[in-house]
């Protein structure tokens with residue numbers, strides 16, 4: 460068996476140890492005579508799986524008691540609608556747009572109710588390469604919530620801890636009590652996180668958590684029970700919380716695999732340790748880009764370059780196509796940039812080992828030597 464060096468943006472690579480364990484348990488989970496996805500979600504076996512997954516996630520992220528963890532479906536895209544359905548309550552919400560995903564969130568929410576664009580960093584031609592200066596932002600003190608995307612997967616723009624903390628403080632000062640809502644799909648679990656800064660955090664699982672088909676929502680208790688009249692039963696967070704995410708059949712296999720990933724993260728020493736490795740992977744990749752004499756170029760400002768998603772360009776689109784072709788022949792997967800922006804993108808989630816990044820750096824050096 461050969462596993463490729465997988466830099467896919469999502470669905471993305473999973474830890475080898477997790478896949479091996481899932482394979483081991485596929486036909487007979489812990490001696491029950493069936494795989495875990497073949498038995499009732501209300502039975503003892505699966506109840507244990509989802510409870511352990513939640514407990515491990517709570518430990519990894521230090522999720523406070525007054526937050527619920529929901530294992531939902533519909534992807535992050537459904538959250539773009541579900542958040543305003545649950546939280547607008549006839550009011551208006553503030554949206555900060557720093558890339559394609561927060562822009563989608565803003566457009567979707569506008570279909571549901573009243574929204575206000577706080578700021579967009581789009582610089583024409585759909586390019587996003589920076590974060591706004593926090594002192595330039597104006598906050599609505601009456602907003603139902605403030606929405607952001609802390610890691611823009613397509614454009615590679617991330618709010619790092621320091622920016623995130625300053626933004627939180629600015630909102631707390633100018634709009635006290637307005638809850639922050641973040642789409643963390645592509646960097647949740649990449650580093651420690653102060654959950655208490657947020658009213659709600661959500662993430663599609665298929666980037667840094669597990670298989671697709673699972674959406675994680677972490678929501679503060681006081682935000683439950685505010686859904687607009689007419690909200691379908693299953694889309695009301697209150698109902699999902701009251702039923703332990705089992706209002707209907709949840710995505711049992713994805714929850715099981717996510718649980719294995721949480722155990723894997725714990726075995727690596729937790730998120731501070733994982734973050735140190737992630738920083739090293741990113742630093743080495745950005746250093747190679749910046750040190751290539753302009754052959755490889757990152758458009759993203761130094762202060763907000765993503766640790767998880769590293770988009771970059773070559774001097775000409777034809778060279779980028781050649782880079783993708785030759786990388787695939789050399790055993791790499793998923794390096795082609797998102798269709799909306801082109802170029803190259805290396806997604807270096809938790810499950811991408813340092814050796815994969817080293818192999819990529821090697822390939823990039825050789826490609827530059829042959830084509831510069």
Ligand SMILES: *Cc1c(COP(=O)(O)O)cnc(C)c1O
Nearest residue numbers: 534535536560612642644645663
């Ligand atoms: C992938 C992604 C989405 C879309 O997720 P789906 O689960 O496919 O709906 C939204 N936001 C971010 C930041 C993403 O990376």
